[in-house]
Amino acid sequence: MQNNTAPTMPRNRLAAMILCLGMFSPALLPTGAWAKELPNKPTLADVIKASSAADWRPLDADNTVYLELASGRVVIELAPAFAPDHVDNVKALAREGYFDGLFILRSQDNYVVQWGDPDKRHAIKTAKKTVALEMSRPYDGKFEFARLPDADGYAPQVGFANGFPAARDPKTHRAWLAHCYGMVGAGRGNAADSGVGTELYVVIGQSPRHLDRNVVLLGRVMSGMELLSTLQRGTGALGFYEKPEQYVPIKAMRVAADVPSAERSDLEVMRTDTATFKNVVEAQRNRGGEWFKEQAGYVNLCNVPIVVRARKQ
Amino acid sequence: MQNNTAPTMPRNRLAAMILCLGMFSPALLPTGAWAKELPNKPTLADVIKASSAADWRPLDADNTVYLELASGRVVIELAPAFAPDHVDNVKALAREGYFDGLFILRSQDNYVVQWGDPDKRHAIKTAKKTVALEMSRPYDGKFEFARLPDADGYAPQVGFANGFPAARDPKTHRAWLAHCYGMVGAGRGNAADSGVGTELYVVIGQSPRHLDRNVVLLGRVMSGMELLSTLQRGTGALGFYEKPEQYVPIKAMRVAADVPSAERSDLEVMRTDTATFKNVVEAQRNRGGEWFKEQAGYVNLCNVPIVVRARKQ
Numbered sequence: 001m002q003n004n005t006a007p008t009m010p011r012n013r014l015a016a017m018i019l020c021l022g023m024f025s026p027a028l029l030p031t032g033a034w035a036k037e038l039p040n041k042p043t044l045a046d047v048i049k050a051s052s053a054a055d056w057r058p059l060d061a062d063n064t065v066y067l068e069l070a071s072g073r074v075v076i077e078l079a080p081a082f083a084p085d086h087v088d089n090v091k092a093l094a095r096e097g098y099f100d101g102l103f104i105l106r107s108q109d110n111y112v113v114q115w116g117d118p119d120k121r122h123a124i125k126t127a128k129k130t131v132a133l134e135m136s137r138p139y140d141g142k143f144e145f146a147r148l149p150d151a152d153g154y155a156p157q158v159g160f161a162n163g164f165p166a167a168r169d170p171k172t173h174r175a176w177l178a179h180c181y182g183m184v185g186a187g188r189g190n191a192a193d194s195g196v197g198t199e200l201y202v203v204i205g206q207s208p209r210h211l212d213r214n215v216v217l218l219g220r221v222m223s224g225m226e227l228l229s230t231l232q233r234g235t236g237a238l239g240f241y242e243k244p245e246q247y248v249p250i251k252a253m254r255v256a257a258d259v260p261s262a263e264r265s266d267l268e269v270m271r272t273d274t275a276t277f278k279n280v281v282e283a284q285r286n287r288g289g290e291w292f293k294e295q296a297g298y299v300n301l302c303n304v305p306i307v308v309r310a311r312k313q
Numbered sequence: 314m315q316n317n318t319a320p321t322m323p324r325n326r327l328a329a330m331i332l333c334l335g336m337f338s339p340a341l342l343p344t345g346a347w348a349k350e351l352p353n354k355p356t357l358a359d360v361i362k363a364s365s366a367a368d369w370r371p372l373d374a375d376n377t378v379y380l381e382l383a384s385g386r387v388v389i390e391l392a393p394a395f396a397p398d399h400v401d402n403v404k405a406l407a408r409e410g411y412f413d414g415l416f417i418l419r420s421q422d423n424y425v426v427q428w429g430d431p432d433k434r435h436a437i438k439t440a441k442k443t444v445a446l447e448m449s450r451p452y453d454g455k456f457e458f459a460r461l462p463d464a465d466g467y468a469p470q471v472g473f474a475n476g477f478p479a480a481r482d483p484k485t486h487r488a489w490l491a492h493c494y495g496m497v498g499a500g501r502g503n504a505a506d507s508g509v510g511t512e513l514y515v516v517i518g519q520s521p522r523h524l525d526r527n528v529v530l531l532g533r534v535m536s537g538m539e540l541l542s543t544l545q546r547g548t549g550a551l552g553f554y555e556k557p558e559q560y561v562p563i564k565a566m567r568v569a570a571d572v573p574s575a576e577r578s579d580l581e582v583m584r585t586d587t588a589t590f591k592n593v594v595e596a597q598r599n600r601g602g603e604w605f606k607e608q609a610g611y612v613n614l615c616n617v618p619i620v621v622r623a624r625k626q
Binding site: 109110135150151152153154180181182190192205206207208209210212213214225226229230231232233284285287290291292293294296298299300302303 | 448494518519527538544597598607612
């Protein structure tokens with residue numbers, strides 16, 4: 001990681017992503033000691049540094065899409081294990097050029113950014129106009145689910161499924177993705193099955209977990225999140241932009257596998273079914289380093305970092 | 314509220330703030346019915362509409378500061394009940410002009426925005442150079458604490474204290490503010506008591522509750538949050554801006570009581586010790602309206618909206 005200079009994610013930006021350890025204030029000198037000293041334990045940075053190649057997997061190019069904006073590229077890995085029909089349809093829409101020339105229409109502070117077709121200028125060609133309801137999926141016990149021992153208010157059990165935050169209910173034997181920061185879903189109208197992937201939204205604030213199982217989640221932003229989270233907020237109801245000139249144009253949305261190798265974002269994500277990831281979780285649950293004075297002893301599902309980085313060349 | 318046209322918060326922006334109800338997609342027509350219908354119950358908008366004047370209080374001008382940026386005003390109400398010495402010092406710093414001409418230095422995605430004095434150009438004049446440690450305060454039973462019945466992973470009990478999200482521990486008889494979206498704290502160095510209010514940060518992402526009792530929280534952004542949350546992210550470690558020309562200048566930071574009435578932001582915040590606020594919480598815990606299909610049956614402390622609006626004239 002130290003030698004990583006791949007252009008898709010500069011090392012300094014990567015550092016900013018993973019080193020969310022505290023508010024170091026360089027202008028302030030220590031002026032006193034704290035009453036107690038916490039044990040010296042590995043920080044998140046320590047755990048990542050100690051990880052091996054086997055702790056990471058490359059993004060799945062067949063199930064990754066690039067949202068190309070004038071400001072740069074947003075990389076979204078899709079989750080076919082949870083929403084296979086929606087994922088297929090988003091890929092079909094991308095491949096038929098449905099999103100190209102459309103717009104980001106909505107930016108609601110502490111909630112979501114959303115894109116789509118405000119005035120139905122694009123007809124669906126080859127993609128489906130209705131897809132299966134995929135609010136949750138059967139949990140058969142074979143499906144990867146690295147359970148987080150920490151309790152959760154919104155679901156009986158929470159954990160991670162191949163790099164995605166998820167939840168499950170042992171009574172109903174159902175599992176579903178969770179609305180954490182950076183998760184991507186299919187906006188819909190009042191009918192539960194009216195979201196077919198033509199309107200996509202990304203969570204940009206406090207996790208709106210009350211949306212779980214109310215909207216189909218289908219992926220997670222793996223890079224370029226700041227291109228969405230810093231968009232000017234819309235001043236209309238629900239954060240929609242009020243004037244068409246405020247819309248943010250989408251240059252293109254493409255499936256990574258269709259993009260020449262040299263133009264792809266070569267990223268890898270930390271596996272979530274490993275001992276190393278358990279160490280990541282623990283480093284977040286009980287912080288080490290000199291800065292922290294109180295350990296939380298708990299971590300919320302949406303506060304666990306699922307680390308993404310550029311692959312070593 | 315319908316007639317509210319005060320310039321500090323246009324009605325459409327207010328609507329965007331309070332109507333976080335769902336992802337209505339106007340381009341999509343309903344194409345099917347959901348298997349079950351949820352009971353028709355009040356939405357957040359309904360509860361706010363039914364509120365009375367007694368459910369609101371004006372911001373406390375003696376304990377409100379304005380952070381004036383070229384892009385507009387950020388209104389921060391301070392919390393003297395929790396951090397009296399820090400609040401006093403921030404007000405003293407504002408009154409001596411300490412922040413005027415300084416900069417926002419840091420914008421870390423999904424974490425915090427922070428401002429201060431990067432190269433010690435401003436000396437402290439009348440304000441204190443050391444202040445009491447105020448990570449938590451004694452909870453004496455008389456202090457307002459409207460307890461949220463929903464369980465929390467980070468604290469034995471959580472709730473609201475005069476419009477601020479808070480936590481308490483009945484064993485230690487201590488209470489403290491919680492790191493929810495929009496909360497403002499005093500950045501510090503490695504020494505616990507090294508934050509005196511010269512470096513302030515605001516939470517702009519998923520609530521970093523592991524910071525609770527590790528940094529002194531002293532207030533909450535009541536208006537203008539989007540001016541901070543949309544700032545370009547810093548590419549240095551911890552989201553610090555790497556080049557001085559990226560710094561965002563602070564025109565001034567002033568105590569509201571020192572500002573002529575006509576220039577003040579005339580806001581009111583919903584009281585958190587009322588039956589109406591319990592209805593707000595319930596409307597968030599179990600959503601009504603036509604859009605929702607599954608009720609969460611739970612609400613996280615940091616997902617409860619503490620509504621702010623322009624006062625009726």
